[in-house]
Amino acid sequence: MLATIPPFLVYLIGAPLALLIPNGSLRSAFMCLVPVVGILLLLDIPYGDHLTTSIVGQSVTLLRVDSLSFVFGLIFNIAAFLALVFAWHVRDAMQQVSTLLYAGSAVGAVFCGDLISLFVFWEATAITSVFLIWATRTEGSYHTGMRYLIIQVGSGVILLSGVLIQASQTGSVAFDAMKLDGLGTGLIFLAFGIKCAFPLLHNWLQDSYPAATATGTVTLSAFTTKLAVYALARGFPGTEVLIYIGAVMTVFPIFFAAVENNLRKVLAYSLNNQLGFMVVGIGVGTPLALNGTAAHAFCHILYKAVLFMSMGAVLHRTGTTKASELGGLYRSMPITMVCCVIGAASISAFPLFSGFVSKSLIQSATADTGHWIVWLVLLFASVGVLEHSGIKIPYFTFFGHDSGIRCKEAPWNMVTAMVLTAALCVGIGVYPAPLYAILPFPVDYQPYTVAHVVTQLQMLLFALLAFVFLMRKGLYPAEFRATNLDFDWIYRRALPVIIRGLGLGIDTVWSRLIGGSRAMVSASIDAASRNFGPYGIVGRTVRVGNGVAWVAVLLLVTLLVGYSAD
């Protein structure tokens, strides 16, 4: 019986229980225990479908454990544990509860075997995670959170529409591999794409991750997008178009990241770029490629966590993550610096670090299937990753121009979490066999060949040489405090202006939500409330005479319609 307790239930029960414990180390310890119990349960559950029941006449499976969901479920639990250790010092009940519920929703989503429960958890991740952004408690974070919430919930609504259509066409809501051939699957694909931050749908990511709290971003970075990767891998493996979407995803964020000043935003762009690799893997769809996607997601969660942790620690100590304000921090925070460099080396896929053993699976899979152009694009992207995550992040924070900031090393719990995560990155890089053992398909792959190690080192080190060269020549772009435009300009700037131009009543709800300028908001709310508010045509008390007049009108209409029938 114990074997079929779904791991998400542990989080669901753990969250309210945590609130009963006095706020302090005891509560933090209890919260860290939750994912541990989750992992133990997960290891105990046999592969197969469990907890199958029926809702709205459809079979619903709450716990489907197989080789694919196991990998993601395991890493989600591990990531939750590390994030909770990192956030040990946080005493904000709102963040604590939302971290647990958010992680629990993500874990729940990975294990559901049908689209209805997937939708439930899908929306749950959206709603629970937004509090990590709001927890910053600034005006900007409130608006960012609202935008984030609308897009995430919107993704859920699109998913539901797709599921409904799919259900009415096929009569089944099972969550298995689908063909991208109709409106239903198209909408489902779009919903996954929004969460996965496909190009042009990606801005919520760069918008929200820099807005969350120092600890919240670590949590955010682990789940939402990887859940989308899992969903794509489950639902659309081998879908050709994903290869090209993924290829674009790996390339375009590189340029944005290179000129972005806010280092957490740089990491958000870099996250985008890494997701591209996974999406390409799903698109290729061979066992090797899917293994690569799963492995890369696993490693990626860890090294991206350690990078966000190091930036979180810096933010915690200095109050900023802007490259223009930082520099020379290696003196104050040497341990954080080492962890950050390990994360940077992992994401850049240096041999002996985790990125190397996972990314090469995808790279090889594209070459094997003859996608040479895509192969070249991924190689291009690898150099780009080195630029913004491998060099820019550690260099501008810990070296570079000395900002003069002298602070303490990160708190012990942050250091512990970073060291643990960094150790996992190195461990997987040095000894990948255990990771390969749990991948969805049997692995017959050797990452450490002479050719592979040499070529990788050649590429990375010569790129590093280029960096040094450009730096010495003064050609490397300096960091400025600036806002850089991206596609979100469309809905943050252009759309409100257009809406103002149209001046439509109902659209003002939208413009209010996306937080356009205040004057415009109040003007447009006035317009809608004139019509719908307590004084408006629809919202006010209607005099009885007018009510009766409506009756007469409607009678006339009905009579005429009936009359016209014969």
Added chain:
Amino acid sequence: MSDHPASPITPDRATGRFVRMLDWLVANPMRVIAGLAIVCGLLAVVDLLYEKHPSVPVEALPFFYPVFGFVIYALVIFGAKTLRLIIRRREDYYAPYSIDAETPNSHMTGEQR
């Protein structure tokens, strides 16, 4: 949020030595660069020594990876610099209260610097 154990800044000997080592490296950047150049030179030589099994035709070209790494890196930088000309705006471009424009301290979780 101030009741958690503050991390001690006791002068840790191991850390101290590590930081001093880094200080020396930062003070002598040419040595670092020279080291990097030597490693790169060695790698370039290695390129001629081992037997290649190209999975993609271009891999067979001599010095493909070193040249690719160097050139693409430079391309990325120049591409980004061009992009910046187009997309750069003031920090409070979207709103006076957007995340980018907020004061540095707003994210601090109650800890002194």
Added chain:
Amino acid sequence: MTGATLSGIVPHLPALQVVVPLLAAPVCFLLRRGVICWGFATLVSWAAFATSLVLLQVVLADGTIRYEMGGWAAPWGIEYVIDATNAIVLVIVSGIGSAVMPYARRSVMAEIPANQHGLYYTAYLLCLAGLLGVTITGDAFNVFVFLEITSLSSYILVSAGAGMDRRALTAAYNYLVLGTVGATFFVIGVGLLYMVTGTLNIIDLSERVPALQHNRTVHVAFAFIVVGMGLKLALFPLHTWLPNAYTYAPSTGTAFLAATSTKVSVYVLLRFLFVVFAPSYGFMALTLDYVLLPLALIGMVAATVAAIYQYNIKRLLAYSSVAQIGYMVLGIAYGSVEGLTAAILHLFNHALMKGALFLALGCIMLRVGDVTMRGVQGLGRQMPWTMAAFVTGGLSLIGVPLTVGFISKWYLITAALDDGRWPIAAVILASSLLAIIYVWKIVEAAYLKEPPEGRVVREAPLSMLVPTWVLVLANIGFGINAEFTVGVARTAAMGLLGGAP
């Protein structure tokens, strides 16, 4: 009670279902004292609920019950007919009544002057009897009579809020004028049908109307009945009586009326449209497509947007009711088995949601005395159970999975998709999204804002929390396991469309 007498009673349950509350009303009037009246009314409600449950069970097991009142055989006498459709409506009405009554004592004491308590409970019993009568009777004119009993007593229930706000009086007056017009329209329609068919029995009518489907009198009768019942069920734009009536009525009155009276009107509309008439008639098909469907869609969106801008939460929920009625009418307007299933399902589910929401609001009214956005500020901490109930009800209203709201929306949308009506499915989704906004407004006020300074309130008393939570849990229970409700709704829908009864 021995087994023999019990089995002797069962055949007469259809009569007792109505007669017991009807006779209890004058008795309640004679009892006069508030608390005694309350106890009596509670017992009667529970008895009615038990009766309706037995009837539902019998109907599901043995099929339609036909009961001749006073031994006069139909079509001369008045006949009570119970099938799956009205059995479920009976359960809703009496079930909501028996949930509201235990709750009513504290709430009524706080909101209504002491000398009116006995009268209030009398009016409630009359209203209950009327609603049950409308539902159960198989005679068209008898429907009118019970409809008027219901209406007159609900005008009184609404006006009982005058002690708190004088606008209750004008609300009741407006409701009276419009309600009377609606009922009179209905009786005109029935009269016209009688003129051409010579019968008032609904089953008889269903046999004679098909031959007369090209008769102009029938068309006119149809129009009068649709508009008359449209008024009673608050079809947009005939809803104008509803927002104020719900806003200024006492909390218990609002909860009871919102959950039952419009539902019963929807039932009557269903019964006439699909039993007496049929969607295959040209005039009806046109009316469904060009009158009811557009009005339902406009109502769904306009009333939801209006709800967003309301400051008084009772009024906000009233507008949301208008929108939800739009969903039911939408299901009716599809004219298909799927559509009717969705409409009947939503009829049941909406009673649960609005019942729970208005009861939770009543708790707030009792403790804070203010059900505006300002009143609920900071209540998330001060009245956690009440607000949790409210939020759950709100989630159900939005249509979040694991609540009944989701089940309703699922069937409504799949019914739309089955007919290939994409835009309608999109409008349903859009109006659900808009519903998020108004529910969020309340959540934001309750949980993210601080309470006004110096206001200290306690959690609502247990006698009010328990009924509220019973309905909230029913929202979740029937949301997780919808097989029963869906099954009944489907049986009912097929019965109405002339499949197996």
Added chain:
Amino acid sequence: MLELFLAKYNYWIVILLMMTGLYIVVARGNLVKKIIGLNVFQTSVFILYISMGKVAGGTAPILTGRDEIFSNPIPHVLILTAIVVGIATTALGLAFVVRIREAYDSIEDDEIDDAEKQDMARDLEGRLP
């Protein structure tokens, strides 16, 4: 045309009364007059029912043993009920009017509407954006 009009004169009267009643409800601001309008409107229904029960040449349906044509008594019986309902509605409506006059000091629709607007303004005082 005239013949059609004359042959169905009872229906024309019904329609006239019905529209008059509705018009009074819509157009008159005085609450008592609205109730009267409602009464006129209901009366039209009474006449509709009563006239439909009339059988040409028929007499009152009293069994005398002779072979006679009777008018249909059922609509007449039905309308007795409706009249009772109408009286109850009128009484209740007038009772409301009395209470409204006590509360608002007016029975004019527009004055009450203004008073309610002030009530609402008080509700919303300083609370709307």
